[in-house]
Amino acid sequence: SQQGEEDPQALSIQEGENATMNCSYKTSINNLQWYRQNSGRGLVHLILIRSNEREKHSGRLRVTLDTSKKSSSLLITASRAADTASYFCAQGSFKTIFGAGTRLFVKA
Amino acid sequence: DVKVTQSSRYLVKRTGEKVFLECVQDMDHENMFWYRQDPGLGLRLIYFSYDVKMKEKGDIPEGYSVSREKKERFSLILESASTNQTSMYLCASSLSGLAGPRGNEQFFGPGTRLTVL
Numbered sequence: 001s002q003q004g005e006e007d008p009q010a011l012s013i014q015e016g017e018n019a020t021m022n023c024s025y026k027t028s029i030n031n032l033q034w035y036r037q038n039s040g041r042g043l044v045h046l047i048l049i050r051s052n053e054r055e056k057h058s059g060r061l062r063v064t065l066d067t068s069k070k071s072s073s074l075l076i077t078a079s080r081a082a083d084t085a086s087y088f089c090a091q092g093s094f095k096t097i098f099g100a101g102t103r104l105f106v107k108a
Numbered sequence: 109d110v111k112v113t114q115s116s117r118y119l120v121k122r123t124g125e126k127v128f129l130e131c132v133q134d135m136d137h138e139n140m141f142w143y144r145q146d147p148g149l150g151l152r153l154i155y156f157s158y159d160v161k162m163k164e165k166g167d168i169p170e171g172y173s174v175s176r177e178k179k180e181r182f183s184l185i186l187e188s189a190s191t192n193q194t195s196m197y198l199c200a201s202s203l204s205g206l207a208g209p210r211g212n213e214q215f216f217g218p219g220t221r222l223t224v225l
Contacts, residue, residue, distance in 0.1 A: 031212075033212075040221075041218055042112070042200075042219050043216045045213040048213065088150065088151070090214075095164075095166060096153060096212075096214065098143075098150045098152075099150055100149060100150035
């Protein structure tokens with residue numbers, strides 16, 4: 001399978017703490033994207049990082065990319081209860097490959 | 109805002125029935141996708157389409173077919189539903205090309221939870 005892998009599978013933290021999720025992939029990429037899915041809903045695009053970028057920020061989100069290790073990480077700073085969701089990394093334009101996701105639970 | 113709608117949020121069908129799942133997007137996107145999502149397996153691509161009447165198989169096309177007669181509409185068809193097709197089905201659309209800060213961002217519908225009895 002070409003599917004990427006996220007780590008950890010599940011994460012539980014207190015509100016205000018930082019949450020870090022990791023993604024590993026197997027093939028070369030043009031870019032890598034992160035999506036969020038609230039329970040029982042469709043996915044929402046969060047951020048895209050291109051293969052020539054090492055780090056990208058968007059609000060409380062920080063994404064890093066290490067193409068030599070074929071890995072990426074998503075950091076959510078100062079987490080809130082509303083950040084409770086599943087987070088997926090994705091690669092590819094047409095035959096997009098999604099990881100299995102990290103389930104994040106932020107306790108108020 | 110881009111809107112992707114799916115015909116049903118919940119659907120219950122019987123084994124052997126023909127099932128149609130409809131997806132409509134209102135942003136003139138070239139590309140449309142059908143995924144299924146199962147616990148622990150993430151999203152798996154069933155079929156995608158990059159233009160009207162064009163379709164490509166994804167990773168798990170067996171037991172499914174698709175139709176794209178109009179640019180805004182992409183239908184997923186289960187010719188003879190089976191219990192192992194019980195799943196959450198997600199439709200998505202995107203623009204062609206990789207330019208721009210959001211690249212080939214996909215916009216998702218709310219999903220259809222299909223149960224086959």
